Amino acid sequence: MSGSPTRTGRSLLLLAPLFAFLVAFFVWPLFSMVSQSVSDTAVLRLLPHSADVLAAWDRLSPPSPAMQAALMEDLRAVDDAQALGDMVRRLNSAQSGFRTLMSKTTTALADTDDPPADLVSIDKRWQKPEFWLAIANALSPLTDRNLLAAVDLGRDAQGAIEHLPPDESVNRVILVRTFWISALVTLACICIGYPYAMIAASLGGWKRDLMLAAVLLPLWTSLLVRTAAWFILLQEQGLINDLLQWLRLTDGPVPLIFNRTGVIIAMTHVLLPFMVLPIYSTLITIPGNLMPAAASLGAHPFRAFLRVLLPLSLRGVASGSLLVFISAIGYYITPALIGGPGDQMISSIIAFYAIGSANWGMAGALGVVLLVATLLLYSVYARLSAEEPGRS
């Protein structure tokens, strides 16, 4: 009876509400973020007639009277100063001089007593094809400008992809920094987490329970509380600096907060459980007599570890590392509170574009980069844990 149509129907009926909810409030938001990053309607929205006429233009000859008439008609119809500002900013970034040209033109068009015959009579620059080319190029509703800018690329006047000048190339620095910090945190987690899991797996009874409880307790505690705790510990008059000075290791306070050291310490603490638990779960499945067997065959303990235990537990290390790395690249709270301006990761930049400067295009484009990186790594992780023997 389990394969009956009614059972399938009932299952689908039960799945449907959550599925619909997630399509509406999870898939759709991600989709709107992606579409936001490639949409570019600042110009098209205000110049619908010009778009029709410019489609027939050969992009070389001087502007025809029809083009000028269409643009004049569009500009007269604009009544939204904000939208006009957006459009002028967009055009000025493609062709300098547009800002002054536009303000001169709109002023002249607003003069109803003495309406200008055509645009060229307002300003000679309207004769030049460059300005019209800038408009024609900006009319497409889709753009790869933001996505290219997210990795510090742009297009030159001919439309070929080129590197942006160094003073505009900030995003790649931040991407590299994000991956670098995440890699360091992952490495620190392996260095602490692997021996920790090994010791825990070799123990029994209350000692093992204690070691596991010490990992689970932080996992249970709010991320914000853990970050606040590190904030208090790492500050100049914090406990760690007090301890270091009491031990006479340093004379003055060591700067531990608002720098890279603090970020890495706090993130390692936050993410360590995600490393320990997968390694531990592979280690306890390894039969306990393998290491003594290697020793009885004459292997040095270190050699036995390298040749027997490490290869068998590598899957756990790989899962743990991916889990830590995936979480680390998306981190926002910890670098924002513990880090300095030079430690901000990609999430902070996205938040800055979205909340600080309302630049949805750039926020969306950087979000796409982060999303793609996360999903790629996650698919590797999912494949790794699906193949895990002993788990169905």
Next chain:
Amino acid sequence: MVLRLSKLVFALLAILFLVVPLIAILPLAFTSSVILTYPMPSWSMRWFTELFTADAWRRAIINSLIIGSGATILATVLGTAAALGLRNRLLRFRGFFRTMFLLPMVVPAVVLGVGMQVLLARVGLINSYAGVIVAHTVVAVPFVVVSVSGALAGIDRRVELAAQSLGAPPVTVFRRVTLPLALPGVLSGAVLAFATSLDEVVLTLFVAGPNQRTLARQMFSSIRENISPAIAAAAFLFITVTLLAGFAVILFRSVLARRR
């Protein structure tokens, strides 16, 4: 010998590294000083008084309770239903549905936050309680699905078949057999959903207006702007609530385990 000693030292240091930060923050909640450092001049409850009387903090606690309850109810209902649906092993695209239900745990909060802000602004839910509840539900629902699925997997199907063979219609089987057996899983899922909502900062930052400031959001901005021992008091509150929630989950799970 040296190896054993170094193992012991390493284990102790690692345990200290994991646990000390959480313990070190607790006494500061009771400081009488206005700065957040040791040594504390004397003990006082002033920061708890501040937490429950100062307008911004009190409002934030109330908001967290409103939003947390809303998100918990929504996530528990949707997640439990979906987990029941996922039980059917013969369902086509079962793996696809499961992955989709768990994906909100994976996608970085900031990415979801940008998308959510754009979308909620478009549908007019930005800066509203409904918008924040919906956003928190999205990230809380995977915990419910995982928890309830685990509880359902432990149910002996023969019990349900026995009820069915005795003539119980599907609704009765569900109400009298399946649901009571899965209840510990549903309850621990609900607790995890509430804890997730309580701790959520990033989405709140993107979709909530000044009227929906939650406790976590208020803590985040006061660490950034005017750090005071009120943060330690709020952290104390957080740790107490999560410890209680943790005990509740362990209790529910042990009820589950005892049944098996």
